[in-house]
Amino acid sequence: MDRTLITLAIYASILTTNVNALSNLQLHCPGLTVTMAHSEVNNLPSAHVVARCRNTAEEPVNSRLDLNWCLSWAENQHAFVPKTLGNAFVDAQCYDCKTMRDVRWFPSSISRRAGPDDLLCFCKPNHQYQATEHRTGVPTRKSTFDLNRVLSVRDDGRIGCFEHTGTEF
Numbered sequence: 001m002d003r004t005l006i007t008l009a010i011y012a013s014i015l016t017t018n019v020n021a022l023s024n025l026q027l028h029c030p031g032l033t034v035t036m037a038h039s040e041v042n043n044l045p046s047a048h049v050v051a052r053c054r055n056t057a058e059e060p061v062n063s064r065l066d067l068n069w070c071l072s073w074a075e076n077q078h079a080f081v082p083k084t085l086g087n088a089f090v091d092a093q094c095y096d097c098k099t100m101r102d103v104r105w106f107p108s109s110i111s112r113r114a115g116p117d118d119l120l121c122f123c124k125p126n127h128q129y130q131a132t133e134h135r136t137g138v139p140t141r142k143s144t145f146d147l148n149r150v151l152s153v154r155d156d157g158r159i160g161c162f163e164h165t166g167t168e169f
Helices: 002-021 024-028
Strands: 031-038 045-054 060-066 071-074 079-082 095-099 118-123 141-146 159-161
Touching: 024 045, 031 095, 045 159, 060 159, 079 141
Parallel strands: none
Antiparallel strands: 031 045, 045 060, 071 079, 095 118, 118 141
16 A cells, blocks of 8 residues: 555656646747748738647637737847737847747757757847858847746736737737
8 A cells, every 4th residue: 555655756756847847838839830921010021929739628729819918139139038018029130930849850050958948049030140041141149038038828818018918919
């Protein structure tokens, strides 16, 4: 009997560890991707999160959120930073953004340890970078950002950041 309790305790510990290792987005949003579309903020190209998440009743909900509402571009850090109405994709002139869930290759400058909810974009702020994107020859910088730092799943299942909530579709 004691051996059975110990075995059960070990299995419970393993399951808890595995669940704790998953991010909030991984737990609640099995379907999450990033697409490029026109911004709701200024009608310029922007990255949008398209998510299929579960609400508190465990029902699936589809929503879309313009990441210009959530991120800014810190030129001095050459990186995305959380900021409401940050207009990151305008300031950094980003294009071809994806989540690592959607990436089947790893650029040499991106660690293979990047999480599945990391945003990966090619950006060309001020055209100052010497590296070129192989398909277009445009000077670019590969930038990543962990979306778990800024996105959350609302009780109604829609994705959100700060005071902004995605549009259900």
